[in-house]
Amino acid sequence: MTSTQTSPLPFLKGHGTENDFVIVPDAENAVDLPPAVVARLCDRRAGIGGDGLLHVVRSAAHPDARHLADEAEWFMDYRNADGSVAEMCGNGVRVFARYLEHAGHVTAGEVAVATRGGVKYVHLDKDGSVTVAMGRAVLPEDGVTVTVDGRSWPARNVNMGNPHAVAFVEDLAHAGTLYDEPPYEPAAVYPDGVNIEFVVDRGPRHVAMRVHERGASETRSCGTGACAVAVATARRDGVDPAESGTPVTYTVDVLGGTLVITEHPDGRIDMTGPAVIVAEGTVDPEWLQPAS
Numbered sequence: 403m404t405s406t407q408t409s410p411l412p413f414l415k416g417h418g419t420e421n422d423f424v425i426v427p428d429a430e431n432a433v434d435l436p437p438a439v440v441a442r443l444c445d446r447r448a449g450i451g452g453d454g455l456l457h458v459v460r461s462a463a464h465p466d467a468r469h470l471a472d473e474a475e476w477f478m479d480y481r482n483a484d485g486s487v488a489e490m491c492g493n494g495v496r497v498f499a500r501y502l503e504h505a506g507h508v509t510a511g512e513v514a515v516a517t518r519g520g521v522k523y524v525h526l527d528k529d530g531s532v533t534v535a536m537g538r539a540v541l542p543e544d545g546v547t548v549t550v551d552g553r554s555w556p557a558r559n560v561n562m563g564n565p566h567a568v569a570f571v572e573d574l575a576h577a578g579t580l581y582d583e584p585p586y587e588p589a590a591v592y593p594d595g596v597n598i599e600f601v602v603d604r605g606p607r608h609v610a611m612r613v614h615e616r617g618a619s620e621t622r623s624c625g626t627g628a629c630a631v632a633v634a635t636a637r638r639d640g641v642d643p644a645e646s647g648t649p650v651t652y653t654v655d656v657l658g659g660t661l662v663i664t665e666h667p668d669g670r671i672d673m674t675g676p677a678v679i680v681a682e683g684t685v686d687p688e689w690l691q692p693a694s
């Protein structure tokens with residue numbers, strides 16, 4: 403592992419329905435964050451701890467977002483806990499907007515955030531909840547079979563900017579420990595890996611899920627995953643707002659709380675839930691250096 407950081411590194415910690423993130427403010431993209439440094443910061447025993455890291459950079463200062471700078475001043479450079487890059491993070495972008503408000507970069511209201519999955523518009527509601535316009539789901543025809551502890555289920559392929567496999571199960575305990583990624587086949591359906599959701603019914607338009615996140619492990623919530631689950635459940639229920647002309651709302655319970663997902667007749671999906679900043683401090687630059 404290498405780090406070029408020589409001064410204390412400012413960070414914050416935040417979460418959305420207990421999907422937690424290390425936040426690294428770095429307006430001018432001056433902080434070097436190789437995968438091993440991200441993994442060290444996200445380590446729950448040796449580091450700060452988080453399911454992922456939100457690198458907060460001005461869009462104009464980052465090569466992946468420069469083209470979006472006219473639409474969104476800030477870029478969410480999202481990293482998974484293992485240091486890998488992801489296209490989108492639904493809870494992350496809500497926490498990101500909360501951070502921008504906390505830092506005084508924006509006031510309550512609508513905030514445009516550039517992501518690798520395009521610009522997302524986030525609304526900071528006065529009641530403390532945060533709503534993000536997630537865009538549209540894509541549902542490829544191909545799916546996979548997921549297996550845990552000798553039980554197998556078909557899983558629906560849903561892309562929310564990042565890849566998801568949604569399996570309906572009888573009992574969330576059947577998903578097992580979810581420490582390691584459950585095997586699925588055919589593997590070729592997801593050449594870049596996948597987030598896997600396990601879903602049970604809780605009531606009319608109300609489900610609960612657990613998730614194994616790509617690049618993390620089991621997390622207590624996944625926003626893109628909750629949207630994928632809401633859309634997969636609606637289609638399973640024979641509900642498609644594009645056909646009925648009426649928005650449909652699903653409540654999705656996650657281990658860390660509840661997310662509310664609305665799909666509109668034109669396919670746009672809104673997700674609402676809490677997002678909070680819980681701590682801030684600095685990291686000793688020596689701690690970021692390789693152990694000798």
Ligand SMILES: N[C@@H](CCC[C@H](N)C(=O)O)C(=O)O
Pocket residue numbers: 421453454482487488489490491492493494564565597615616617618621623624625626627
């Ligand atoms: N927790 C996030 C998703 C983070 C990225 C994911 N692990 C991936 O690799 O696609 C969310 O709230 O959407």
